[in-house]
């Protein structure tokens with residue numbers, strides 16, 4: 001996920017892309033809208049007895065009205081659903097227990113969330129009540145699979161001892177929160193080696209090992225293939241395989257990978273021109289059994305651009321064709337697939353459109 005980067009460049013890049021596209025695409029210009037509605041404070045004249053609680057409640061309510069106002073219908077989920085879990089990253093603002101309903105609202109059958117504010121070091125521990133509320137909400141929802149995405153600040157490969165220690169602590173707590181909620185997966189980016197690649201990979205693998213040892217539980221750690229920007233590790237299948245191979249044998253069953261279509265395309269894997277070749281290399285070096293989750297994002301950056309800029313499905317450099325193939329690929333049918341595409345003007349319309357489109361690609 002590259003949410004932190006989206007806001008800044010989105011407008012400029014969206015414009016650039018729009019310029020290259022045929023006129024038809026210009027019909028729906030995307031406004032650069034903040035991802036979450038700004039929290040509205042209670043009216044100042046009435047002193048509220050519990051201002052914090054009221055504020056939190058009001059953060060949640062606009063979501064419900066967004067759903068009512070959306071003109072885009074929810075995708076129809078067939079019963080039984082021939083596909084594996086299909087969904088998107090959804091907001092957990094106001095509590096993790098609110099995420100399953102939000103995923104229901106977009107017609108998802110699986111979800112991705114943050115268990116804490118992803119661009120802050122501030123940690124969070126779930127109370128027993130919060131865990132119970134999440135589990136109850138999940139059970140009452142149509143969600144069959146759930147993953148977290150860890151904090152953007154974590155760099156387990158850092159040569160800076162202080163930053164690495166802080167990252168390891170944060171990552172371990174993230175893993176513990178995921179285990180507490182009973183999440184199926186935790187998606188995590190390999191770190192930036194900064195000084196020297198080989199030692200960075202070793203530091204990264206050691207930290208992953210330490211965290212897995214310190215936080216036993218059901219959540220599968222899925223290391224995400226990266227776009228290869230800067231000194232980030234894990235943008236080639238070889239390097240990801242190398243990183244995973246360094247984790248001790250007794251922890252291997254808790255490891256998987258997350259393949260983000262935008263990242264691998266930007267890293268140079270041509271899902272458009274050499275779809276079969278890319279997957280053959282993936283299978284050779286990493287293996288389908290390791291594929292814990294797919295992030296379905298189109299790419300604003302060109303093939304090999306090393307730019308992590310997500311676009312709506314069919315509106316980037318990858319285009320509809322490769323996503324149609326992914327949705328029809330029997331080897332990938334049951335692999336959970338999550339969107340991390342721009343939300344647009346409200347929190348549901350784009351995701352509903354994308355999920356409907358993906359289901360249509362699958363013929364489901």
Ligand SMILES: [Zn+2]
Nearest residue numbers: 001002189224
């Ligand atoms: Zn990510």
Ligand SMILES: [Zn+2]
Nearest residue numbers: 001260295340
């Ligand atoms: Zn991703």
